[in-house]
Amino acid sequence: MGACGFAQVDRHPPEIGYWLGVKHWGKGFATEAMRATIDHAFSDLDCESLQASARVTNPASRRILEKCGFQWTGAGLCRVRALSSSVPVDRFRLDRGLWASIKSWGAGRRVG
DSSP: OEEEEEESTTSSSOEEEEEEOGGGTTSSHHHHHHHHHHHHHHHTSOOSEEEEEEETTOHHHHHHHHHTTOEEEEEEEEEEGGGTEEEEEEEEEEEHHHHHHHHHHTTTSOOO
């Protein structure tokens, strides 16, 4: 189906990432998995903030990050081993305080 987790967890802030099989796109699974993983990062791992990136050619991935409260911090390049090259990405960040606010407003949990 897919995966969601942390890359470079020893990095501060750690980077959160996800992928989802094509037949599962558009059903809210990635957003739901991200919200659970973000909760884990802030509640259990005591992270102060998280970072993430999305390829500029993948607006759906960017939308997942925005729905989870991540804020755009800039653009850059990300090395992709499978492609043996770097690709342009948008970079994002989410702080613990913002996540707590989003959850208190109810936007951090799945409805329906």
